[in-house]
Amino acid sequence: MAASRLLLFSIFLTLIFAKITAEVETNEEDALEPQSRLKIELEQLNSKISLLESSIDEKIRELKTKDENIHQMESIIQEKSATIASLRSDIQTLQQKGSLNAKEQLGRAHVQINELEKQVDNLRNEIETQNKQRDAVEARADVAEKKVLEFNLKLETLKTINDKQKARIRKTERALQVAEEEMMNAKLEATTVSKELIEVREAWIPHWLAAHLLHCQSFIVTQWKENGRPVLDVTFQKALQKKAQVEKWTEPHFRTVKTKWVPTIKDQWLRFVTQIGPHVKSLTAKSVEVYHASKNTIEPHVVKVQEMVDPYLQEGKKFTKPYVDQFATVTRPHVDKARVFLKPYTKKVTRTYRKFVKAATMYHRRVQGTLHEKLKNNELTKPLATNGLVWFLASFVMALPVIFLFKVASAIFWKKNRRHARNSRTSHSRRRAKRVHPDN
Template identity: 35%
Template structure:
């Protein structure tokens, strides 16, 4: 009987050891919680990145809209500059032609008045004819000395200012155009 109790005791002990070793080992709880924490952190990081992407997309759209508005403004300004330039060019030769026409008309009028004075010389007193011819001489002399020079200088300065404006406007329009072109290229590059 003692042998059967020992045998029974050995059998129970061996069964208890096999039962203990046959069950899977439970995972430690802290590791499971750390994986869940890492997963939660990754999900929150993904949501933060998605919100940043949305913000950047909105910024890019607003910048695209600003670029379109600037392009429209530049287009309008260039149209107005072109119209002003064409108006200046149309007025410039016309102004020179008008001055020449006015001077030729004034000389023709002087000639007509001289003829009238000669024809109707007897109607005017001699002193008035002398005064008129003297006045006419002074007006023509003053015009030749001062008026013509002032007009020539004015026309020359207008032409210089026009050429300076052409140079200035060309530089600035090229600068603005190049800046906007670079910005558009950067935006297109970022999108792709």
């Protein structure tokens, strides 16, 4: 490589020198030009030659460094080739050894694969069991949530009952306090009155008569304790015995009613419900069909009426718009004053309305819960325990007192207009004379 590059550079130099000599010969042939120009050109050529020599020296140095690098790379390549040959020999030896151990490793691998497959099957079974357990736990959680909701409703009802009972107890305690105070006052009045009576009696009743009255009182008390009280106790015991005899006598009749009549009534009720169910469904379906048919028939007429009335309405709006605007401008300051005046009252009204709505919804839910429980607990009304029916019954129960109060108020405050009878005789002085038809 280095020899070829040196040859190329030598050829390049010979060509340059030949060019230079040719230029000198041409210059000698052209003797017409002055010597000054020749000197300048010679100086230029000398400078070019010096530059070329310096560049050639640099190129030779670079070539030497590259040759050294090439020698180093060749030595590295030889070392790498030696290592590759050694590695190939090692690979061949390892392949020869590996062919012997491959069978053992394959057997071990098969055993490990079988064990892993068994582990995978076990894991799949465990995952299936865990999924089943998870589904069961979710079902239990749903049941528990439902029970928690039921218990919460019961707790709410119990809390309301407890609050009502506490309020009643407070009222009774207050009433007892008032009654005790009244009793104390009555006792004081009675003592004062008895003292006054004793004083009056001592004043006008003689002593022997008072002693006789005391003797009569003591005689009556002793007779009551000796004769009256035991007779009363005996009568109570006889009454209790008669009650027990009546219960024994009526017990088999109650049993027969429970065992014979109640199941037959339940069966009849269930049959009645099952017979009425399809009729009710058919009636609902027919009513829905009639509603849709009537809607479809009436809708185009309504659209036509709207289309006919719309231009008149637009004209009426155009005609009344200036009057409405004038009325709005006139009444706006008064409306603003009224709003400012009524603002605190409107806030109170909205607050009371919100409280009323909250209380009504709370009581409605409680009534729904109680009705739903009552209907579910009874076997006869169990199929009727639906959300729609329970909601309707709760709203009806809450609306009953309002309707009753409205009826009472209307009966009290609104008087009925008396209708005059048609055949009642009125004393009119002027009456029309009867028309007499002339005979034809």
